[in-house]
């Protein structure tokens with residue numbers, strides 16, 4: 001599992017999962033894992049009844065001394081109560097039943113282990129100042145990839161037969177300076193993508209079909225079954241199986257598609273050395289009115305998944321991805337900022353200036369303008385962008401220039 005990290009500095013985190021052989025006896029390591037599990041359970045039991053927020057500070061005050069008295073190191077203690085906290089919180093959100101831990105697994109802070117990928121050796125610091133040395137079993141080439149990455153946390157597990165270690169490694173992404181901007185508009189039926197030069201000329205327009213309609217069919221099947229057995233569907237094996245089958249199809253279709261799309265888009269963006277601009281889906285939700293373009297029954301998760309995959313693939317290729325507020329991207333005229341009204345299938349028309357255009361293409365153009373507006377003002381690009389700003393007066397050279405650009409986008413669209 002790997003994922004891009006949101007925040008200031010773009011980074012990629014990946015887990016290197018390998019089998020680990022303890023040198024000598026594994027008694028102490030097993031003892032540590034059992035102690036760790038029991039300590040997590042103890043914290044879970046004690047905070048289960050507490051409803052108010054569990055701050056790190058409070059957990060520290062409640063449990064630190066006890067955990068250290070059990071023989072844990074300072075960072076072990078922190079990992080134990082934070083892990084317990086996350087278990088409690090997710091249990092409350094899901095089943096509502098108190099978690100009971102059976103598996104032997106421990107999260108270990110970077111201060112409590114030493115890793116040497118050259119000799120494939122790992123030293124873990126355990127309770128009561130014990131240490132254990134483990135040899136990591138993995139082919140060279142799998143490890144080679146992580147040279148120069150920084151490690152920060154690991155999880156050690158025992159599955160009854162062997163020990164497994166997942167080392168979390170992090171690489172900051174040195175993004176390349178973009179030469180173009182790619183905007184991506186996600187819709188129920190399609191994903192529309194447009195590449196612009198930094199001064200606003202369109203270079204490429206592409207449309208991908210989404211499998212959302214197929215997904216929706218499975219969704220509707222599930223709803224139908226649940227409606228027919230409103231109370232009992234959870235308990236009848238055959239019914240539950242049928243629901244699971246549809247659910248599995250949905251997951252497969254959506255992951256498959258998101259991966260392929262991410263790869264295609266990132267490849268294209270790399271070819272154009274492009275910065276990628278998305279709609280901020282969180283803003284879409286905040287804006288209250290769910291966008292008509294996204295089907296309500298599917299929810300936002302599908303769109304998030306597509307963005308996630310595109311963003312990940314882009315970062316793998318050292319490309320930057322940013323988000324802009326999607327408000328108005330498919331309701332404002334890209335030429336004059338006037339209100340657009342629907343006139344026919346997927347076609348919008350401006351009430352003020354008469355501009356007519358394809359809805360999705362208009363959205364990509366508006367996303368580009370939003371990006372320019374947001375970033376050229378802060379001087380992030382450091383390039384003179386003479387593309388028109390949103391809501392600009394319809395008169396003037398820029399408007400005409402913009403019209404030419406939009407027209408050429410449309411020509412491109414209908415040519416391809």
Ligand SMILES: [Zn+2]
Pocket residue numbers: 333334335336337338350351352353354355
């Ligand atoms: Zn207009």
